[in-house]
Amino acid sequence: MKKAKKILFTVLGGAAALYAGLFAVFYFDLDGKFLYHVVEPFLCRHYDKIERRDISKVPYDVDKYPEYEYKT
Amino acid sequence: MGMKNFKKKLRDFVYGKPHRERRLGDLYEPKTGLYKHREWRGIKDTMYYFNRIWLYNYGMMVYDVMRYGGVVNFMKGVWRYRWIGQTYLTVMHWYDRGFEGLRGPALAASAWHYRAMTSETIRQFMRMFSADANLRGGKRNELWQKTIAHDETVAGAIFYPWRDRIDDVPLQMVPYFFTWHVTWHTVLHYIDAVQSIGLPGDPCPMCQAEAGLSVLDDMPDYFPFLITSNEACDGSVGTSILQDWAYDKPLFAMPQPMQFDDPLVQEHCRREIEECWKFIEEQTGLPFDYDCFVKYIERYNELTRFEHEKWDVAANSPYYPLCGSAQALYRIYYSQAGWRDIWAQTDKRVKKILHKCVERKINCFPETRHRVIAWSCAPLYYSFWPTWAYNCWGLYTVINMDSLMFDIDMRTDTPEHLMEDFTLYNEWAPMRRMAVGGYKHIFELWENMERFHCDMVMMYDQIQCKGMQGITGMFEDEFRKRNIHAIWMPHALPDSRTVSRAEIRSKINDYMFTVMHEEPLDPTLLDFDDSLGW
Numbered sequence: 001m002k003k004a005k006k007i008l009f010t011v012l013g014g015a016a017a018l019y020a021g022l023f024a025v026f027y028f029d030l031d032g033k034f035l036y037h038v039v040e041p042f043l044c045r046h047y048d049k050i051e052r053r054d055i056s057k058v059p060y061d062v063d064k065y066p067e068y069e070y071k072t
Numbered sequence: 073m074g075m076k077n078f079k080k081k082l083r084d085f086v087y088g089k090p091h092r093e094r095r096l097g098d099l100y101e102p103k104t105g106l107y108k109h110r111e112w113r114g115i116k117d118t119m120y121y122f123n124r125i126w127l128y129n130y131g132m133m134v135y136d137v138m139r140y141g142g143v144v145n146f147m148k149g150v151w152r153y154r155w156i157g158q159t160y161l162t163v164m165h166w167y168d169r170g171f172e173g174l175r176g177p178a179l180a181a182s183a184w185h186y187r188a189m190t191s192e193t194i195r196q197f198m199r200m201f202s203a204d205a206n207l208r209g210g211k212r213n214e215l216w217q218k219t220i221a222h223d224e225t226v227a228g229a230i231f232y233p234w235r236d237r238i239d240d241v242p243l244q245m246v247p248y249f250f251t252w253h254v255t256w257h258t259v260l261h262y263i264d265a266v267q268s269i270g271l272p273g274d275p276c277p278m279c280q281a282e283a284g285l286s287v288l289d290d291m292p293d294y295f296p297f298l299i300t301s302n303e304a305c306d307g308s309v310g311t312s313i314l315q316d317w318a319y320d321k322p323l324f325a326m327p328q329p330m331q332f333d334d335p336l337v338q339e340h341c342r343r344e345i346e347e348c349w350k351f352i353e354e355q356t357g358l359p360f361d362y363d364c365f366v367k368y369i370e371r372y373n374e375l376t377r378f379e380h381e382k383w384d385v386a387a388n389s390p391y392y393p394l395c396g397s398a399q400a401l402y403r404i405y406y407s408q409a410g411w412r413d414i415w416a417q418t419d420k421r422v423k424k425i426l427h428k429c430v431e432r433k434i435n436c437f438p439e440t441r442h443r444v445i446a447w448s449c450a451p452l453y454y455s456f457w458p459t460w461a462y463n464c465w466g467l468y469t470v471i472n473m474d475s476l477m478f479d480i481d482m483r484t485d486t487p488e489h490l491m492e493d494f495t496l497y498n499e500w501a502p503m504r505r506m507a508v509g510g511y512k513h514i515f516e517l518w519e520n521m522e523r524f525h526c527d528m529v530m531m532y533d534q535i536q537c538k539g540m541q542g543i544t545g546m547f548e549d550e551f552r553k554r555n556i557h558a559i560w561m562p563h564a565l566p567d568s569r570t571v572s573r574a575e576i577r578s579k580i581n582d583y584m585f586t587v588m589h590e591e592p593l594d595p596t597l598l599d600f601d602d603s604l605g606w
Contacts, residue, residue, distance in 0.1 A: 026126050029107040035162050036106055036606075043150075043157040050152075052289040056269050060317040068324050068354075072346035 088114030088175065091439045096172055096463055097596025105605025110168065117175050125171075125183045126164060129190065133163070136191050140198035149201035153290055156197060158258045159251040162606050163190060166254040169456045170397045173463040178436035181425040182398035188418040189250075189405050195412070196246045199239060203294035212296075220352065221295035223312070224249055224282070225303035226326060227478070227498060228410025230348060232368035233360045243298065243315070244282045245409065247291060249452075252281075252566040253401065255606040256453035259566045262288055266314070276536055277567045279307030286318035297322040297355045299348060304449075304503035305539060324351040330508050332499040342495040366484050369494070372411040373481050378419045379403065382426065386470050387524040391429040393422075393436045396458025396469030400450070403475040404502055439593055441466035442557075443525055447473045447517050448532035448540055449503055451563030454573045461530075464577075464597035465584050470524045473517075477505045508539055511546065518554065529558040534565055559583045573602060 025031055084093075089112075099107050112118055137146045150157045167186050171179055201207060203215035220231055224242040231240035251258045262284025267273050269287055271280070285291045298321060300312035309325075316323050326348045329337045349360050386392040386399075406415045429436060444458075444467050451457070458469035480497050483489035499505070506513045517529065531547065534540055551558045559580055564570035581598055584590050592598055 022127065023122060026110060026122050028109050029168075032106045032162070032165050032168075035165075036104060039161060040158060044154075046151070047154040047157065055287050055289070055318055058317070058320075061320075062316075064320070065322050068322070068347075068351050070347045070350035072343050072350065 084114075085112070086115055088112065088117060091173070091463075092593050094173065094463075094594055095596045096594055097598075097600050100600055100602065103601050103604040105169075105602035106165075107168070111172065113175060113179075117179060120179065121171070124180070125167060129164065129167065129183075129187060132187065133190065133194065136194040137198060140195050141202040145198060145201040145207070148207045149197060149204070149292070152207060153247070153292065154261060155247040155251050155258050155285075155290060159255045160193070160197075163254055165606050166456075170395060170459055172459050174395060174459075176436065177393040177425050177429050177434055178395060181393040181422050182395045184418050184421045184425075185394065185398040185402035188414045189402060191414045192405065192409060192412055193246050193250055195414075196241050199241050200246075200292040200294045204292035206293045212293075216294055217296060219295050220356075221298040223298075223300040223303075223308065223315075224408065225308060225328075225501060226299050226301045227408060227501060229369070229372065229494070229497065230299070230326075230345065231352075232410065233349065233362065233365040234352060234356065234358055235368055236361070236364050237358055238356060241294065242409070243291065244285060245405075247285050248281050248566075250405075252452045253455045256566070256568045257606070259453075260569065262290070263567055271310075274536060275310065276305065276307040276534075276565065277570075278304075278565050279311045281566050282308075283311045283314040286315055289318075291318075293319075295321070297324070297351075299324045299326055299351070301325070302327040303501050305508055305537075322351075322355060324348055328499055328501055328504055330504065331510055332496070332504075333510065337499075338492070338495055341499055342491055345491075345495065345498060362487070366490065368411045369482050369490065370484055371416070373484075375406065375411065375415055375419060376479070376481050378423060379479075381423075383471065383524075385426060385430060389430065390435045390437070390440065391426075391433060392470070393425050393429045393434075395462070396444075396446070396472070397456045400446070400458075400469075400472045400475055401455060404477070407478040408502065437462060437468045439466045440468040441590065442468070442528040444469045444528045444530050445471055445517070445521055445524055445526040446530040446532065448507060448514075449474065449534050449537065449565065450532055451534075451561065451571070451576060452566055453568040454563065454576055457561075457573075457576060460577065460597060461580060464592050464594050465580065465590065466593050467528065467530075467580075469530065470526055471520065473506055474502045476516075476520065477502045507537075511543055514540075514543060515550070518550075521556070527557065529556060531558045531560050533560045533562045535562055535570065536564055536567075557588070574599070 096111065099109065099111060101108055113121065137143060167183065170186065171182055174182060199219060203213060203219045205212045205216055218238040220238060220240040221243050222230070222240060224245040228240060228242070248259060248262065259281045262281040263277055265288035266280045266284040298315065298319060300315060300323060302309045312323070312325050326344055329341050331337060332341070353359055382392070428434070439462070446469050450472065461467040461469065477500050478497055479500065480493055482493035482497060506516055521529070533544070561576055561579060562571045563576060577599070
């Protein structure tokens with residue numbers, strides 16, 4: 001019984017601490033600051049390095065497909 | 073600290089500060105627009121925001137990602153496409169900017185609208201990633217075969233006859249249109265990309281950015297064929313050509329007529345729609361399902377009827393619980409995307425809040441000094457300006473032009489009636505219904521001012537829209553003749569480098585000081601630097 005109570009209080013205490021921690025993240029906009037100063041610059045550096053197809057080197061074959069005209 | 077001071081501080085802690093004492097501008101960090109801390113709105117509303125908006129939406133975003141395709145697909149997409157990683161991870165800040173200063177039912181109702189848009193956005197990009205051949209080494213899976221792509225300006229309703237068998241995902245709604253609301257940085261890459269191949273910089277930047285997605289090779293390969301449009305204007309025709317070149321897939325261009333008053337145009341437009349349906353049948357091998365079409369039209373009609381109820385409350389009472397940006401964005405999003413279950417769920421929740429406000433006579437925007445109608449096309453990198461304008465000046469945006477599109481309760485009693493109404497519905501698309509539909513339609517402003525009991529116009533001045541530029545002088549004349557207070561708001565649709573948010577604010581400030589001779593409700597919001605913000 002005593003052990004069960006201890007587990008219960010530990011779980012409740014942990015949940016309360018987690019809730020308080022999340023509230024601090026929310027109130028001080030820590031999610032925004034983390035995304036702005038860490039995640040976004042990291043991802044942008046990655047996106048800038050991606051090799052992309054150069055569309056100006058792709059031929060434009062306008063007659064490849066039919067004109068898709070239908071009688072209605 | 074005296075007892076009086078202590079009581080005041082305690083009251084502010086419990087209930088939040090009164091509007092004129094909030095000093096919301098002091099919460100911003102310089103340039104980034106990040107918050108030193110989020111707003112304290114009193115115990116009840118702060119905890120509502122924390123629990124029911126911030127925590128709930130972060131949780132629901134994970135849930136939506138899981139149910140629409142899973143974390144692996146999501147992470148692959150984030151790693152591959154700039155528009156998702158640079159934009160949507162920051163989505164909760166978009167909520168923050170839209171809801172500054174909101175309390176009670178206004179906070180709740182507006183947040184439900186944002187939640188619906190977020191959920192539909194996740195559904196769309198997860199469908200893209202789940203079907204994307206780019207993320208699978210070029211392999212085209214079954215979902216790729218079962219997904220129709222279409223220009224974001226082709227109404228989702230066009231695809232109702234197939235919706236139970238295959239799905240449709242607009243090409244640019246999520247990669248382009250929604251990004252600029254959440255983070256204005258992303259879209260600039262696409263504008264620059266399209267100009268880098270030699271296109272001039274002066275066409276509509278919306279069309280430039282839409283085309284730029286394909287030029288920059290930043291669009292998932294999730295579809296076997298696509299349907300494009302000339303809507304909103306001939307700039308979109310140029311977009312279709314670039315899309316045809318870049319995607320190299322069967323493409324059907326379905327024009328939407330501009331002069332839709334002519335009865336002969338109705339017949340022509342109807343034939344265009346039916347040709348499009350033939351094209352879909354041919355490409356998918358799946359026949360048109362009339363019952364399915366009717367089923368979704370009737371469901372969508374329910375959304376339209378509730379929209380009318382909302383407009384009625386907004387027009388005739390101070391009990392409307394939606395901020396201007398929630399109203400405008402939700403309406404254009406769901407009307408363009410067509411019926412989805414999330415819209416019905418949201419309307420059910422918002423209806424309860426709306427009815428509560430009316431029954432209990434709750435004035436959600438009590439500091440309203442002027443009831444504003446916003447006209448023409450909006451600065452979408454600053455779609456939350458109505459929140460700023462209310463907090464700073466007491467300008468409450470009741471309705472905007474694009475919300476009045478697709479406004480028809482379609483008859484389903486006979487196929488003939490349905491097609492008559494559906495044709496009209498297709499013609500009454502955003503920007504087409506009024507902005508490009510002939511001058512007498514753009515002048516429907518006057519009757520809508522009366523209908524919504526507005527005393528001021530926020531006249532959007534999209535400086536790269538040649539169509540609207542042509543009618544500026546006539547508007548000026550009419551404003552003078554009718555003695556209407558109108559503020560011209562210059563902007564460049566998605567390109568905030570041309571006209572910044574700060575410049576937009578300064579135009580409104582100038583008018584309110586020099587013409588209206590009014591003082592701001594919150595002077596800290598007059599001038600601040602958010603030039604590097606999202």
